[in-house]
Amino acid sequence: MLIPTVLTAISLAINLSAAAELPLFRDFPSLGKAISRVEILHGPTPLGPMPMLEARLYSEVGKPAPARPTLMVKRDDISESPLGGNKARKLEFLLADIFGKGARGVVTSGMYGSNHALATAVAAHEYGLKATLILGPQPVTENVRKKLLAFHALGAKLHYHSNRIGMGLDMLWAYLADKIMPGRHPYYIPPGGSNRLGDVGYVNAFLELRDQLGVDGLPDTVVVPVGTMGTSAGLLVGTCLAGVWERVKIAGVNVADPLLTNDGATRSEARRLYNFIRQSADAADRARMPSCNFKSRKAFEFIEQYYAPGYGAAYPNVFSGMELLKQTEGLIVDSTYSAKAFLYFLDQSRHAIASGRALPHMLFWLTYNAYDFDQVINKHHWTNAAEKWRDLPKPFWRLFVEGRPRAQ
Numbered sequence: 001m002l003i004p005t006v007l008t009a010i011s012l013a014i015n016l017s018a019a020a021e022l023p024l025f026r027d028f029p030s031l032g033k034a035i036s037r038v039e040i041l042h043g044p045t046p047l048g049p050m051p052m053l054e055a056r057l058y059s060e061v062g063k064p065a066p067a068r069p070t071l072m073v074k075r076d077d078i079s080e081s082p083l084g085g086n087k088a089r090k091l092e093f094l095l096a097d098i099f100g101k102g103a104r105g106v107v108t109s110g111m112y113g114s115n116h117a118l119a120t121a122v123a124a125h126e127y128g129l130k131a132t133l134i135l136g137p138q139p140v141t142e143n144v145r146k147k148l149l150a151f152h153a154l155g156a157k158l159h160y161h162s163n164r165i166g167m168g169l170d171m172l173w174a175y176l177a178d179k180i181m182p183g184r185h186p187y188y189i190p191p192g193g194s195n196r197l198g199d200v201g202y203v204n205a206f207l208e209l210r211d212q213l214g215v216d217g218l219p220d221t222v223v224v225p226v227g228t229m230g231t232s233a234g235l236l237v238g239t240c241l242a243g244v245w246e247r248v249k250i251a252g253v254n255v256a257d258p259l260l261t262n263d264g265a266t267r268s269e270a271r272r273l274y275n276f277i278r279q280s281a282d283a284a285d286r287a288r289m290p291s292c293n294f295k296s297r298k299a300f301e302f303i304e305q306y307y308a309p310g311y312g313a314a315y316p317n318v319f320s321g322m323e324l325l326k327q328t329e330g331l332i333v334d335s336t337y338s339a340k341a342f343l344y345f346l347d348q349s350r351h352a353i354a355s356g357r358a359l360p361h362m363l364f365w366l367t368y369n370a371y372d373f374d375q376v377i378n379k380h381h382w383t384n385a386a387e388k389w390r391d392l393p394k395p396f397w398r399l400f401v402e403g404r405p406r407a408q
């Protein structure tokens with residue numbers, strides 16, 4: 001046990017020292033001293049045009065696509081390890097805080113098929129932490145079932161909830177236990193990994209995009225799904241710190257309950273994040289940070305109408321958008337988050353072409369981790385390979401047998 005611990009400590013030290021390479025820390029060096037990071041992503045995620053998609057959209061109205069593509073995709077879906085997608089960017093900063101506080105375990109929550117819960121379970125598995133996942137109800141699909149099996153295969157302890165009240169109380173207890181005795185109880189990560197530390201990952205992500213494209217090459221609009229709001233808030237603060245406020249608009253497509261996820265709450269999250277970053281910087285860096293009015297409609301648009309019929313459920317046009325993206329660009333998205341944002345992206349593009357205008361200079365930020373978790377599930381030693389779910393805590397069993405023509 002001692003050797004792996006020493007190795008983890010050495011690799012953490014190496015990773016923490018590499019933090020100065022981040023665009024955010026290069027632009028504002030004092031932040032690199034104030035905010036720690038565990039390096040999960042080794043460099044920028046790829047970025048590319050979407051020529052096949054453009055050709056298809058123009059062909060739908062019988063026109064040839066212009067020679068220079070304008071639609072782009074930022075590929076946060078690509079990663080060599082199971083720890084990818086938008087959660088990896090947040091976990092880099094959350095993990096550093098976990099290690100800083102000396103916690104041995106981590107607790108977080110999400111719906112049964114939560115991407116964030118999965119990313120946390122992967123991170124805990126990779127970094128030797130005990131993960132507890134507080135899970136609540138959402139429509140059960142094969143994808144959700146696969147994630148539940150992956151949680152178990154990764155060694156996470158699962159708490160089942162059939163309603164949001166029980167789930168909320170469990171989360172409250174986990175939060176209070178961590179606050180009252182930090183380091184002694186599992187470190188509490190809020191849903192989606194969205195807090196000011198996690199969100200720093202997406203402030204940096206926008207600066208990474210600026211470095212890749214140069215200020216002049218930046219799109220006019222960045223389209224991204226909004227769940228717990230950290231991703232869009234981070235990108236919004238990024239546009240501020242990059243000095244392209246109101247020049248690049250963040251278009252956040254809501255996929256979660258509007259009671260908690262809405263325009264005002266996203267702007268407040270961004271404002272709090274911006275203040276945290278300012279407070280973490282020294283006077284010289286602070287003086288170079290632009291000030292931004294987070295009420296601006298030109299800088300941020302919250303798009304509500306793609307949420308219906310609800311979290312984790314989708315109309316057929318979401319699935320046809322997914323299919324189109326797969327057929328044209330070979331990209332995989334999930335129907336809960338990224339496919340709804342992509343549908344907005346598609347609707348905007350089709351609308352521009354149908355009105356005889358050029359396609360907007362728009363970027364789709366692909367936040368879904370496309371790693372195939374069958375690899376993790378198949379490596380695990382299950383008691384009964386045909387009914388793997390029987391190894392999960394009993395309350396979860398109904399999620400595998402209900403709606404199937406087989407008795408429990």
Ligand SMILES: Cc1ncc(COP(=O)(O)O)c(C=O)c1O
Nearest residue numbers: 115192227228229230231337367
């Ligand atoms: C694939 C995917 N995209 C986008 C989001 C939304 O990000 P945020 O919760 O930071 O708003 C999530 C959140 O879980 C996600 O899993």
